[in-house]
Every structure is written in structure tokens, then in C-alpha cells.
Amino acid sequence: MPSIIASLFNDPLLYEQVVKVHIKHETLTFPENEVILTQGDHYSNFFFIKRGSVKIVLNESLLSGHPIHTIVSTLSENDIFGEFRLFDDYPASADVVTAVESEIVMIDVDSFRKFLDTDHHMGYKVFREMLNMLVIRLHRSNDTVMSLMTSAIEFQKQLHELFSEK
Numbered sequence: 001m002p003s004i005i006a007s008l009f010n011d012p013l014l015y016e017q018v019v020k021v022h023i024k025h026e027t028l029t030f031p032e033n034e035v036i037l038t039q040g041d042h043y044s045n046f047f048f049i050k051r052g053s054v055k056i057v058l059n060e061s062l063l064s065g066h067p068i069h070t071i072v073s074t075l076s077e078n079d080i081f082g083e084f085r086l087f088d089d090y091p092a093s094a095d096v097v098t099a100v101e102s103e104i105v106m107i108d109v110d111s112f113r114k115f116l117d118t119d120h121h122m123g124y125k126v127f128r129e130m131l132n133m134l135v136i137r138l139h140r141s142n143d144t145v146m147s148l149m150t151s152a153i154e155f156q157k158q159l160h161e162l163f164s165e166k
Contacts, residue, residue, distance in 0.1 A: 003078060003080075003129055003133075004122070004125050004126050004129050005048055005080055005126065005129075006048070006078040008023075009025075009048055009050060009105055010050075010078075018115070022111065022114070022115040022118075023107060023108065023111050023112050023115050024107075024108035024110075024111040025105050025106060025107045025108060026105070026106045027050065027103060027104070027105045027106075028103070028104055028105075028106065029101065029102070029103050029104075030052075030098045030101065030102050030103075030104055031098065031101055032098055032099070032100050032101055033097060033098060034097065034098045035095055035096070035097050036054065036096045036097065036098065036104060037081070037082060037092045037094070037095060037096040038092060038095055039057075039058070039059050039091075039092055039093065039094050039095045040091045040092065041091055041092055042089070042091050042092075043082060043085055043092060044085070044108065044109055044110070045082065045085070045106040045107055045108055045109060046080060046081070046082040046083045046085050046086060046107050046109060046112075047080060047081050047082045047096070047104050047105065047106055047107065048078075048079075048080050048104070048105040048107060049075060049076060049077055049078065049079050049080070049081075049102060049103075049104060050077070050103040050104065050105055051077055051102060051103040052076070052077065052098060052099070052100050052101055052102025052103060052104070053074055053075060053076040053077070053098070053099040053100055053102060054074070054075050054076075054081065054096050054097060054098050054099060054102060054104075055071045055073075055074050055096070055097045055098075055099050056071065056072050056073040056074070056075065056081065056094050056095075056096055057069050057070065057071055057072070057094055057095040057096070057097055058070045058072050058093075058094050058095075059094075059095060069095075072094065072144075073137075073140075074099060080133075081096055082096070083130060083133075083134075085109050086109055086112070086113065086130070
């Protein structure tokens, strides 16, 4: 079942009657390995992947100062990113980089919010769908944290055994 946001941008009738009339947006094509969002920067849009895929990349520095770039997720056609902007004004929490040439719809947050405020039925459906998506992503993050913790504990045990033998 396609998402409501995907339907808005993929269904010709909904696009003509709803999106073009009520929601400021721009569709852009990005080449492979193009940075769309930069961690720490502020944006007034969220994004819909019409075609292609993107990597979500966290940038951190080790104590030594060496940067590490970790791909934490890959999103593809009909997914959204930057959706936190609908809820808060915090900067982007990660870089978003195209994995392949991608067609991305930049959606103006303010006009999207106004549309949802005027159509309460649609607003409820969109926010419920977003909440479900965020819960799924949170579960995946929890699974990743648990896996990393288990790996770290196993590594500590192996180190302890190695140094206990000497």
C-alpha cells in the first residue's frame, strides 16, 4: 500500500488538485553521491524520494580527531527524510547523500503544515502514518544499539580472556 505522501506526489489527480494548489515544492534531480542535507544545517523543507535512493550518514570524530562516517540507513523510492523538521526546528541530525542519481521532491514545511491544518482528515492520516514510520525506525535503531552492545560485551570478554591467560 503506497503511503499518503507518495500518493500525493505520484497520483496525477491528487497532484493536480491538492499538491500544485496547496503545497510549495520543487522536484530536483541529483547525481550520484550528491549531498542533499548536511548534518548540523537548518532546512525549511522535508524531502520525498520520487526515484532513486539515498544514504543517511552520521559524521562523528574519534578522540584522536579522525572523522568517521557511518551509513546508518538507506532510503529508496517513496520514502521521506528530513521529516523531523515538521515537528521541531533542530538542525539536520545526519548527512543525506544520493546513492544513485535520484529525483527528489523538496517540500516546504510551512505550506505542508498549513495544508494539513486546513484538511484535518488528511492531517490526521499523514501524521498517523509518520508516527508509524518513526516508531518502526526507532525499533530498528533499538535493535542496532542492542546488537552493538552485545558485540561490545563479547569483545570485552575476549579481551579479558586474552589478557587473563598471560
